Amino acid sequence: MFTTQIHQTNKVALEPLKLKHLEGLYQAGKHPQVWQWVLSNYTQTQVKLEQWFTHSAQFNQNEQVVFAIIDKHSQQVVGTTRLFRLDSNNLSAEIGHTFISFTAQRTYVNTHAKYLLLRYAFNQLNLVRISFNTHEHNQQSRNAIARLGAKYEGIAQKDRRLEDGSYRNTAKFSIIDEQWPAIKLRLEELL
Template sequence: MQILTPEILTGQLVRLEPLSDEHVEGLRVAVQDGRIADLWYTSAPRPEAMAHDVEAKLDQAAQGLMLPFAIRRLADDRLIGVTTYCHPIPAVPAVEIGYTWQAGSAHRTGTNTEAKLLMLSHAFEEWGCRRVSFRATWFNHPSRRAIERLGASFEGRIRNDRILRTGEVTDTAQYSITDGDWFAVRHHLRHLIASNTTSAS
């Protein structure tokens, strides 16, 4: 099974649409919701750099190195962020989920959890992946907590392996979910989404 094949992934809260130039304006608005780009440890681009960021991701996609998505919130049909499959290892097969950011108003609403459930389900059940990894800047504690909440296992601290947009060199926290973990993780994520939906109703 070939991995990183573009496809629309739809849940109850969000729809993941393969990224295109048509998403630039909506994402420019979304990144200003909560001033996500002001957080030095995130991958969110500044509004004026959004077109360049989308172009760079599409270039990576054309090389078979990434499959980026725009995240659309179904409740109001607004774009709320970006997420990607990246760093594919077809021989295993394995893939990473990363370069994720969501608008401030989407935090703690279940949209990130459902987006990850959609992507993990597709990776394990459609592509037959044996492993899905996640990485976060060591000091990005909100992202690390979100990854841990998914049920991913912490694998270690990788020293001095990334350069931030500020020019600083920093460390990475690495996590993974394997195909052996997937049954329990899937049940856990469905429970989180159901609990969030119930509490919001």
């Protein structure tokens, strides 16, 4: 169902993640604050990053596609994001497992990247629902998701087990196909 095409705006390109992106991803993940709310820091070492690439990023390409986020101005990899949990029966998926380098946070990068993923999901894959999940205390991420136009659905308690054995309560958001045309227009104005 997925294609290997590159999606791009005038400022950001999403390229299906390949080995050639790993060095840039390793550099993008160096700042510890990037990983405060992410389930696992897979850029701690190059070995861990390669294991993540092989076992997570390449896992079941019928259910997910993982993208490197490229800042077109610098031509640098500034993070990664994915469309995953593709449910072809219910025509839904989740956008997430996103990390963006510390220097690219609170810039145009996230808006452009999410716009491209949403456009791909709704316009090419013809999905009817996209969900977003983040740690309930990750206010920066929650604000970014809400700015996209996603609707807050509530908190799922003890939704994800973290590396340290504790549990994360998850703030849940969604965008459905009826909402997409208005959200698309608003995002295009922001781009």
